[in-house]
Structure formats: C-alpha cells, structure tokens
Amino acid sequence: xxxxxxxxxxxxxxxxxxxxxxxxxxxxxxxxxxxxxxxxxxxxxxxxxxxxxxxxxxxxxxxxxxxxxxxxxxxxxxxxxxxxxxxxxxxxxxxxxxxxxxxxxxxxxxxxxxxxxxxxxxxxxxxxxxxxxxxxxxxxxxxxxxxxxxxxxxxxxxxxxxxxxxxxxxxxxxxxxxxxxxxxxxxxxxxxxxxxxxxxxxxxxxxxxxxxxxxxxxxxxxxxxxxxxxxxxxxxxxxxxxxxxxxxxxxxxxxxxxxxxxxxxxxxxxxxxxxxxxxxxxxxxxxxxxxxxxxxxxxxxxxxxxxxxxxxxxxxxxxxxxxxxxxxxxxxxxxxxxxxxxxxxxx
Numbered sequence: 001x002x003x004x005x006x007x008x009x010x011x012x013x014x015x016x017x018x019x020x021x022x023x024x025x026x027x028x029x030x031x032x033x034x035x036x037x038x039x040x041x042x043x044x045x046x047x048x049x050x051x052x053x054x055x056x057x058x059x060x061x062x063x064x065x066x067x068x069x070x071x072x073x074x075x076x077x078x079x080x081x082x083x084x085x086x087x088x089x090x091x092x093x094x095x096x097x098x099x100x101x102x103x104x105x106x107x108x109x110x111x112x113x114x115x116x117x118x119x120x121x122x123x124x125x126x127x128x129x130x131x132x133x134x135x136x137x138x139x140x141x142x143x144x145x146x147x148x149x150x151x152x153x154x155x156x157x158x159x160x161x162x163x164x165x166x167x168x169x170x171x172x173x174x175x176x177x178x179x180x181x182x183x184x185x186x187x188x189x190x191x192x193x194x195x196x197x198x199x200x201x202x203x204x205x206x207x208x209x210x211x212x213x214x215x216x217x218x219x220x221x222x223x224x225x226x227x228x229x230x231x232x233x234x235x236x237x238x239x240x241x242x243x244x245x246x247x248x249x250x251x252x253x254x255x256x257x258x259x260x261x262x263x264x265x266x267x268x269x270x271x272x273x274x275x276x277x278x279x280x281x282x283x284x285x286x287x288x289x290x291x292x293x294x295x296x297x298x299x300x301x302x303x304x305x306x307x308x309x310x311x312x313x314x315x316x317x318x319x320x321x322x323x324x325x326x327x328x329x330x331x332x333x334x335x336x337x338x339x340x341x342x343x344x345x346x347x
Contacts, residue, residue: 001218003102005210006188010170011056012209013195017162020060021155023048028068034142035135037074038082041065042131045083046090046123049304050097051170054087055211058304062311064155075144076317078134081327084308085130085296089335091304092292093123096177099218100271101288106185107275108284112177118285122342126293126335133330162201169195214303218268225272238277248277251286251347255340258287262294263301282346289339297332299324 014020027041048057065083069076091097095105095115104110169191176187196203228234238248246253254274261270271291278287295302299309299321305328309319 001215002185003096003106003188004099004218005215006185006192007053007096007102008056008210008215009192009195009206010166010173010188011052012206013166013169013201014052014163015056015060015209016156016159016201016205017166018156018158019163019166020048020057021064022158022163024061024064024068028065028072034074034138038079038135038138039131041079042082042086042127046086046093046127049087049090050093051174053096054091054098054302054304055214055307058083058087058307058311062308063315066312066315066317070144073143075138075142076312076315077319077323078138078142080308080312080317080319081324082130082134084302084305085134085327085331086127087304088292088295088302089123089126089130089331092126092289093119095288098267098292099214100267100291103268103271104275104284104288108278110284110288112184115285115288118282118346119289122289122335122339125338126331129334129338130327130331133334134327137326162198165195165198221269221272225269228273229276234273234276248274249279251280251282251343254278254280254283255286255290255343258290259294259336262291263297266300267291267295267302280347282343286339286343289343290336293332293335293339296328296335298328301328 023044027037027044030037030040032040045057045061062080062083065079066076069079088098091101093116095101095110095112105112105115173188173191176182177184180187196206198206241248241253246257248254248257254277258270258274261273264270265273271287274287278284280286295305299305299319305324309324312319
C-alpha cells in the first residue's frame with residue numbers, strides 16, 4: 001500500500017509538471033506515417049507504464065491522444081486501443097508497473113532486477129505482436145476527416161523543472177530498488193516526501209491526484225481476503241481441485257487459474273487468492289505476467305481499458321466490447337502464448 005501511494009505521488013508530480021501532455025503532443029507532431037506513429041506510441045506508453053503505472057499513463061494521455069489524432073486527420077480508435085494494450089503489457093515489465101505487481105513483489109519478496117530480466121522478453125514480444133495486429137487490422141483505414149479540434153481545456157503547460165524533479169526521483173528509486181538493501185516501500189515514501197516538499201506545487205493539488213478510492217479498495221480487499229481465508233473455504237476449494245487432478249501449485253494449473261480468475265474477479269483479487277498456493281520459484285513471475293496480460297481480454301479486465309474507453313466516450317467516440325474484443329482477444333491470446341512458451345522453457 002505504501003509503495004502504491006508513493007508512486008501515485010510521483011505520477012502526480014509528472015502530471016502537474018505537464019510531462020504527459022508534452023509527451024503526447026511531441027508524439028503527435030512526429031513526421032511519421034500512421035503505422036510508424038502507432039509503433040512509437042506503443043513503445044512510449046509501455047515504457048511510461050512500466051515506471052509510472054498503466055492507469056495513470058492512460059488517464060493522462062488518452063484525452064490528449066484523441067485531440068492529437070483528430071488534428072492529424074487520423075482515426076483515434078486504433079491509437080486508443082494501442083495505448084490501452086501497450087500500457088497493460090508494458091506495466092508487466094516491472095514490479096511497480098501496476099498494483100498487482102507491486103503486491104506480488106512485496107509479498108513474495110521478488111528481486112526487482114531478476115523479475116525485470118524474466119519479464120522483458122515476453123513483454124517486448126507482446127508489444128511487437130500488438131503493433132503487428134493493430135496495424136494489420138487498420139491497414140487502409142487510418143484516416144478520418146480532420147476536425148478542427150482545439151487543445152483540451154485542461155491541458156497542463158510543460159514545466160521543465162518540476163518534470164526534471166519527478167524524473168530524478170523516479171530514476172533514483174529505480175536505481176535504489178536495484179542496489180539498496182532497504183525495503184522498497186520505505187525508499188519510495190522518502191522519494192514521495194521529497195516531492196511533496198515543494199514551494200511551487202501545492203501538496204494539496206498533488207495529493208488530490210492520488211487515487212484514494214483505489215487505496216481504500218485495496219485495503220478492503222485485504223480485509224475481505226483475510227476473512228475469506230479464515231472461513232477455510234479457499235483451502236477446501238484447493239483440496240477439491242486437487243482431487244480432480246488440478247494442482248494449483250503446478251505451473252500449468254496456476255497459469256490457467258490465474259487467467260480465468262483475473263477475468264472473473266479482476267486481477268488484484270485473483271492475485272490475493274492465488275499467492276498462498278504459489279511455491280514454484282517462477283510462480284511469482286508467472287502470477288504477475290499472466291494476471292496483467294489477461295487484463296487486455298475484456299474492457300472490464302483492466303482499469304486502464306475503462307479509462308481509455310471513458311475518455312473516448314467523452315469526445316463522442318464509441319468503443320464497445322465488440323470493437324475492443326477485435327484487438328483485445330487476439331492480443332491477450334498472443335501475449336499469453338508467448339509468455340507460456342517462455343516460462344515453459346525456463347522451468
């Protein structure tokens with residue numbers, strides 16, 4: 001919880017410094033063809049999500065991306081879907097990219113660099129597959145009649161100093177996670193505290209961008225999960241599955257259970273339920289990768305998806321479950337297949 005809160009503060013610093021707005025406008029101004037621009041967007045959004053959390057990146061970039069696409073006469077939907085998919089996939093690359101990875105990393109004490117080395121290949125191949133699929137589906141249908149779109153009213157001007165401060169703290173934390181022996185949540189809170197001691201950005205504004213509802217939800221999930229475990233139902237369910245030959249402590253069964261549960265009850269509750277049965281050395285990596293990549297299957301599978309769809313709707317663009325599924329389902333299956341093969345080779 002402390003780690004998640006601290007990185008929400010770091011992301012708030014970047015947002016108030018106009019960093020996400022600046023990145024989106026720079027992307028839109030690149031002299032690239034539609035397919036190349038799509039590739040750059042996927043790489044940038046995935047990289048940012050690996051450090052600043054996928055939900056925050058989508059919340060900041062999606063509205064600006066719609067306006068930028070319209071100014072260039074490009075259809076926004078392929079780029080919005082690419083943003084959501086890449087943010088989810090990219091967030092799987094690190095133990096700070098999304099809430100469930102933070103939970104897994106802290107609870108199971110996974111090595112920060114060790115996890116990154118295990119996850120980077122499936123993530124990179126997944127991003128490449130996403131680009132290829134969306135580019136193929138959109139071939140010949142990139143353009144949309146240009147609209148006289150004005151910049152979003154809430155556009156935040158770029159502040160080089162505030163952005164630099166945020167990047168320095170984020171970079172320092174990444175290095176500290178790799179080399180320092182201290183608890184990650186303590187180091188992250190120190191970084192967040194330094195950013196909150198600002199004379200230019202009011203702490204009230206920064207804390208206002210913290211997703212308190214999500215933090216309360218997570219605390220509630222911990223309480224519910226503990227109560228659920230206390231009933232003994234989970235243990236009985238695991239024993240019942242084992243009697244049917246489904247052993248969740250085995251990699252194959254864990255892979256399938258993580259995928260199914262992540263889409264039935266969402267990824268964070270699924271991770272909470274499954275962590276107690278993870279004993280394999282690569283179990284934590286598998287749990288983090290599969291629970292995150294499964295989020296691309298359905299709109300409701302990831303908060304990042306919902307944020308992007310909502311941002312599109314506010315600008316008159318409808319992305320229904322069918323349109324999302326055309327990209328989300330094959331992307332999920334491809335990325336999970338790549339991850340499954342990679343993990344099988346590691347076993």
